[in-house]
Amino acid sequence: MDLKLTGRRALVTGSSSGLGAAIARLLAAEGADVVVHGRDEARTHGVAEEIGAAAVAVGDLATDQGADAVAAVAGAADILVNNAGAYGHPHRWAEATPDMWALLYEINVISAVRMIQRLVPGMRERGWGRVIQIGGGLASQPMSEQPHYNATLAARHNLAVSLARELKDTGVTSNVVSPGAILVDSVKELVTDLAPEHGWGESWEEIEPNAARDFVPNDIGRFGRPEEIAGAVAYLAGPYGAYVSGATLRVDGGTIRSVI
Structure with a gap:
């Protein structure tokens, strides 16, 4: 099936390994001009060469300077997949200090905001774009461990819906893909x-x-398999997902149970 991504430019953050690499690989296979991003230069270039990426962006999105460098390489991106993030150590409430909360929020939430603010204005001007956050089931059903990580996932889900409302009638959509254990x-x-x-x-x-x-x-x-998450992202990234906005697409085997 042709997902009609040929010619679209896509930045996948955190795509030098794992889930992000799988997303970048499928988008490239579907014809998108993919910008592979990571902090490790050798590993990022390795994935880019493997999938035939259009460009490589190396930078730390937890800093303004890193985000500026990545945005400059991404250029007029049509698709932004905010996948980059960290899990952190398995701390409980008594162990997770405010500094740990702040650091993880910077990495998992503010990094995505930086890329949205740099790339979405161009999408609005061109009248077409896709913004996809990689979230998780712990956003809605958190566990006692990792309270700071759970909260960052909830923030990613929340900002995606807020952004969808902001982008009303612009031709740009904002959604979340919520994986289970991959x-x-x-x-x-x-x-x-x-x-x-x-x-x-x-x-x-x-x-x-x-x-x-x-x-x-x-x-x-x-x-779950990384390719199954990549498939959900690819659907939302193209014209077949044009009527989906402000939504959470759960790909978790039914881990999160809801009737709505």
Whole structure:
């Protein structure tokens, strides 16, 4: 299926590995001119070469200078995927200091705001654009651990809806893709390391359904794949997603349960 992205320029932040790389790979395969972004120059260039990216942007979006550098490379971007972010350490309320809250908010929220403020005005002028935040189910169903991380996800969801209202009648949409637990390399390594003490089995075929049952119970019985999140982003990025704005598209196997 042709998602009609040929000729559209897309910046995917945090696309030098993992989920962001999968998103960049699919957008490029669908014909978009993808700008790969990361902070590690070698790794970012490696992904860009692999997928045939249009450009490489290296910079720390937690700073104005880094955001300026990335925006300059992105140029007249039609699609902005705000994927860059951090999970932080698994602190509980008594351990998460105000400084930790502030740092994670800077990385996970303000970095996205910086890119929105730099790229969306051009989209408005041209009368077409897509802004997609990568959020998560913890935005609406937070856990006791990682309160500062949970809160940053909620902020990403909230700002996407506010932006959608701001962009009314402009031809630019704003949405959220909300993944469940996704099987990037670091997650698979962690789960495999934890398997013996939890009795999840020895082979990955045994480990995955048992770990998913204990960690992220869902209707599919496994972890999500990066390509499945990329597919949701690609849909929202093109003309087939033109009537979707201010929405959260959950791709989590049914982890978050809601009737609306």
